[in-house]
Amino acid sequence: MTSVTPEGIEAILFDADEISKAVARLAGAIARDYATDPSVLLVGVLKGALFFTADLARALPPSLDPRIDFLAVTSYGNASRSSGEVRLLKDMSESIEGKHVLIVEDIVDNGLTLSYLQDLLGRRHPASLRSCVLLDKPYRRRVDAKVDYTGLVCPDTFVVGYGLDYQEKYRNLPYLAKLEPWVFAGEVE
Numbered sequence: 001m002t003s004v005t006p007e008g009i010e011a012i013l014f015d016a017d018e019i020s021k022a023v024a025r026l027a028g029a030i031a032r033d034y035a036t037d038p039s040v041l042l043v044g045v046l047k048g049a050l051f052f053t054a055d056l057a058r059a060l061p062p063s064l065d066p067r068i069d070f071l072a073v074t075s076y077g078n079a080s081r082s083s084g085e086v087r088l089l090k091d092m093s094e095s096i097e098g099k100h101v102l103i104v105e106d107i108v109d110n111g112l113t114l115s116y117l118q119d120l121l122g123r124r125h126p127a128s129l130r131s132c133v134l135l136d137k138p139y140r141r142r143v144d145a146k147v148d149y150t151g152l153v154c155p156d157t158f159v160v161g162y163g164l165d166y167q168e169k170y171r172n173l174p175y176l177a178k179l180e181p182w183v184f185a186g187e188v189e
């Protein structure tokens with residue numbers, strides 16, 4: 001089967017193999033740290049961390065008895081730049097009081113989303129609260145959100161694929177890619 005690169009993709013930054021190695025590395029570190037506190041609750045942040053949460057959960061040893069929940073936030077709307085205002089779109093379906101909670105996020109850029117989630121979930125009295133991020137873009141941090149597990153450090157560019165979108169497109173790509181500049185041409189400053 002031949003794979004066709006969709007229109008607008010300039011370059012692949014991390015292919016499926018690099019992503020799966022990063023996920024395996026993260027799962028190894030998480031398994032070691034939670035070995036004595038089994039039953040970690042993975043809280044995936046929709047929609048971007050959809051595939052990452054699923055792959056991470058499957059890479060963890062069954063002895064960890066991982067549970068999965070999701071919440072949804074927005075800060076980008078349909079643009080490639082953050083509005084700077086984070087909003088909760090969908091809350092989790094269970095209480096996290098007394099649980100070992102691991103926030104599973106696709107990417108941390110200015111840090112506002114992760115810091116918002118850490119405040120929100122921290123106020124709900126979990127037994128512990130850590131964060132695992134697939135991609136780190138450390139160039140434009142505005143707040144110092146603590147990241148406990150980082151998969152890959154990403155160039156300072158807007159990325160799509162493996163769950164990450166631009167205007168709801170490209171989420172299904174099995175790799176992480178950079179977009180061609182003309183894709184953003186219609187955005188207003």
Ligand code: 5GP
Pocket residue numbers: 045048075076082105106107108109110111112113114157158159160164165166
């Ligand atoms: P932050 O609040 O740290 O700036 O950004 C976190 C959120 O912004 C991520 O969960 C993601 O939804 C979105 N985001 C940040 N950088 C990118 C990017 O390069 N590509 C995509 N598709 N989303 C991004």
